[in-house]
Amino acid sequence: MKTVIDKLCDNQSLNREEFEYLLDNIDDKSLEYLREKADEVRIREYGRSVYTRGIIEFTNYCKQNCVYCGIRHDNKKADRYRLSAEEILDCCDAGYKLGYRTFVLQGGEDPYYTDEKIIEVIRAIKKALPDCALTLSLGEKSFNSLKQYYEAGADRYLLRHETAALVLYKKYHPNMSLESRKQCLWNLKKIGYQVGAGFLVGLPKQTTKDYVEDLMFLKKLQPEMIGIGPFIAHDNTPLEGEVNGSVRQVVTLLAIVRLMLPKVLLPATTALGSVDPIGREQGIRFGANVVMPNLSPTNVRAKYALYNGKICVSDEAAQCRKHIEGKVSDIGYSLDMSRGDHKNWRRL
């Protein structure tokens, strides 16, 4: 096992069989060795800084029906909301005062927000807070729309590919296509965004071969950011009662990805902190270097319920930041509130 991990460190990749062997056979001792290697690489590339992005979940309306997701269109029990442009700006302003210099606007695929409305919000944020980075996470959009958002000032775009395994993708994404999701990621790269792909871990019927598919795709895409989080069941979805993804599975994959793409920006996700109270700390120890505290207004937080037991739904923005700051410093790292761009990225 040590030889395989050393090979991953040296070559920043493995072949399919080696990845499969690593994922299927790693024991506690080898996992600790993998962690040490991933931590070394992260410290070499980014020190002990953990970049902090304020996330604003501005709509939970969604036209898609991802089987695992609590805000899927067919969940008639979801209590839907939308934030106005003014409310979104207020969240950014409040975040700025707390020291945030990166904002992530995330939402379901909600046709109410036309390109015109989105561009207006991007311009307003960039005008009010020109020293901040703006990340969008709005689902799949056409090349043209994405280009206009970029030209209006958006810097980054998060679009997890969710799973690169075709059969699994089809099973969980009715009326969607893996090919167009991947194409959207390639389009984002071509336009000049810092691109975030990523995948779910522990979906029912997900296999080691499926994760290897994810790793191969990520190596090819070379995204600047990669979101890896556990699947967590939501009660009002067809996956109600299914077993959640585990911290161990997620941190193993985080460490592998850190070794494959040393400079990648890798969040310790809210979902990881929701399956285990020390999940995010574990993620950071295994090579993650980003956290995304919530800046949404507290009265809508609980409504952006992608899965059961989401953390930070009642904290005020300031409390949320303080909370994560304490957790990060307890394990020997420190929050970094700067823009935190990827080392190799420059706006085209």
Ligand code: SAM
């Ligand atoms: N609509 C945008 C998109 O498609 O990228 C962004 C919003 S979507 C709700 C954000 C992410 O939530 C997805 O990429 C998915 O991986 C994650 N998610 C949804 N349901 C989840 C669940 N049950 N457990 C864990 N993560 C989940």
